[in-house]
Amino acid sequence: MRAVRRFGAEAVALAAATVIFLVPFAFMLLTAVKNEKQATDLDFSWPTEWRIVQNFTEVIEARDFVLLRAYLNSTILTVVSVALIVVFAAMAAFVLQRRAGRIGSVANFLVLSGLIIPPAIVPTIWLLQALGLFKTMPGLILVEVAFGLSYAVLLFRAFIAAIPRELDEAAMIDGCGGMRLFFRVIFPLLRPVTITVILTSAVAIFNDFVNPLYFLPGDDNATVQVTLYNFQSQYNTQWNLLFMDIVLITIPPLLLFVFFNRKIVAGMTAGAIKG
Amino acid sequence: MTKQHAGPRTGPGVVPGKRHARARADGRPRSAYPYALYLPAAVVYLVIFLVPTVMAFYFALTRWTLFDSTFVGLQNFRDFLAEQNLRIGFQNTLVYAVVTSGLKVVLGLLLGVLLTSKLRLRGFLRSVVFFPVLVSTVAVGITFSVLLKPDTGLVNQALGLVGIDGRDWLGDATTALLSVALVDVWKGVGIATVIYIAGILSIPQDYYQAVAVDGGNAWHRFRHVTLPLSWPATYSVIILSFIGGLRTFDLIWTMTRGGPGFTSDTIASIIYKQYQAGFYGLSTAGNVLLFLVVTAIVVPLNYFLGKRQAAL
Structure with missing residues (x-):
């Protein structure tokens, strides 16, 4: 009897989760392969015609291959920003964890502020313009780095706390200065948390919509999220193409999820559970 | 070595x-540990984040074209508080933050308990619940605005099957904001769930054994062990989703653009609208107000919840 009830409860939970969490994805996929006429219905139905390849090529070729350029832009943005975040945050977190003092507490305060304070948009634009970086990729990269540093520092700091100081002392007796100690001894040891930081920041930056919208407007250097947003108004008669675009944009995070599920979850829960 | x-x-x-x-x-x-290691991070952070944050307090007091600014005192703030379309943003932002974080706590805890029990498809369910966290907000927003359409939308068709008359969820002033908030919960409950899973798994088994010795049932285990001892997780979920909820922009913008009218505008979407309209001073005043709202809520909340955590 209990086994039956247990099985029933499982079935209900599974069914509910499937409906609530998977149906929207199924809807995306099905609409993406329909023909234009059927997709206009916007209902949840089996495609009468499977136009996987045609829709795919049509989306890619749309507006002079804007999607390919967007992919290139998003890749550059993500790779460069994440690389800078990793190096800068690891360096800062190392000193922050090892060296207490007034500068340390100021830095701690700034890290927490970075997590809480919403960025001031127009003053940032004003500043980027003064530096000649507004509407440029380097400008947007700096913005992503500045906004992404705090979280990465937290993750690195927690990990560095578990590395014994004896190691630093041994390296110093061997004549390592601070820089060499960090880059030759400590940084290689941070590999596990570095992977976590790379994954969480990469997902956040690739999916970021707000910052590209404000700091890198214009079609030439649009990122995939901005392109998708623009497609929304352009394609409101061609829903199949819009959803093909959505599917294409969802693939990179899906791949990361398939390969690194545990690492990503570890990164998102790290620091949250201290108790 | x-x-x-x-x-x-x-x-x-x-x-x-x-x-x-x-x-x-x-x-x-x-x-x-040379302070020089701080340098690259400090330069980027100070120049790109801190300087604009501080300057915002000045520019919020001006009429501003990016090239020159005229000091107008508190006029922008007065506008913000006087005009109905702008004032509604405060109320909406608070409602949105409270609804999303409340539901994330409740549903995250339930899912966390469910997904740490001896369910056979636990791993699969965890993945299913977590995946939306990684999908782009714009994609989620577009998909759900289609699913929520009045006649053809899947949500209303499903409701129709059980005899409930759906409505135009996003086109109706009374439901637009709450509908977006529910989509936010759909997308974000995965983080709350994995935080709760980590919290529940860190509870020592002894406590559950003690309940079993006293003859307690599943409800007792939940009420007297899981619930109080997953408090650190609750604390994190509340803080994280409050910060996220108060700052929310992209989901609102892709689903309703603050509409119908101004009824689902949040402070962040008003900042964008005023920026687009060229009212840079007013937009910055919105930023300053958002800053004040976030710190006025999150800092005391953090203090209060942190104290409860310490007392435990």
Whole structure:
């Protein structure tokens, strides 16, 4: 009897989760392969015609291959920003964890502020313009780095706390200065948390919509999220193409999820559970 | 590690090395942790984040074209509080933050308990619940605005099957904001769930055994062990989703653009609208107000919840 009830409860939970969490994805996929006429219905139905390849090529070729350029832009943005975040945050977190003092507490305060304070948009634009970086990729990269540093520092700091100081002392007796100690001894040891930081920041930056919208407007250097947003108004008669675009944009995070599920979850829960 | 090697190999290099390790002119030992390591992070953070944040307090008091600014005192703030379309943003932002974080706590805890029980498809369910966290907000927003359409939308068709008359969820002023908030919960409950899973798994088994010895049932286990001891997780979920909820922009913008009218505008979407309209001073005043709202809520909340956590 209990086994039956247990099985029933499982079935209900599974069914509910499937409906609530998977149906929207199924809807995306099905609409993406329909023909234009059927997709206009916007209902949840089996495609009468499977136009996987045609829709795919049509989306890619749309507006002079804007999607390919967007992919290139998003890749550059993500790779460069994440690389800078990793190096800068690891360096800062190392000193922050090892060296207490007034500068340390100021830095701690700034890290927490970075997590809480919403960025001031127009003053940032004003500043980027003064530096000649507004509407440029380097400008947007700096913005992503500045906004992404705090979280990465937290993750690195927690990990560095578990590395014994004896190691630093041994390296110093061997004549390592601070820089060499960090880059030759400590940084290689941070590999596990570095992977976590790379994954969480990469997902956040690739999916970021707000910052590209404000700091890198214009079609030439649009990122995939901005392109998708623009497609929304352009394609409101061609829903199949819009959803093909959505599917294409969802693939990179899906791949990361398939390969690194545990690492990503570890990164998102790290620091949250201290108790 | 390689103490034995280093001495002879470095030869003359030992002398500067030793000076590094031992003492400086002022007699204090030179730290192995030079402040120079802060430098790159500090420069980017200070220039791109901190300077604009501080300058916002000045520009919020001006009429501003990016090139020159005229000081107008508190006029922008007065506008913000006087105009109905702008004032509604406060209320909406608070409602949105409270609804999303409340539901994330409740549903996250339930899912966390469910997904730490001896369910056979636990791993699969965890993945299913977590995946939306990684999908782009714009994609989620577009998909759900289609699913929520009045006649053809899947949500209303499903409701129709059980005899409920759906409505135009996003086109109706009374439901637009709440509908977006529910989509936010759909997308974000995965983080709350994995935080709760981590919290529940860190509870020592002894407590559950103690309940079993006292003859407690599943409800007792939940009420007297899981619920109080997953408090650190609750604390994190509340803080994280409150910060996220108060700052929310992209989901609102892709689903309703603040509409119908201004009824689902949040402070963040008003900041964008005023920026687009060229009212840079007003937009910045919105930023300052958002800053004040976030700190006025999150800092005391953090203090209060942190104290409860310490007391436990």
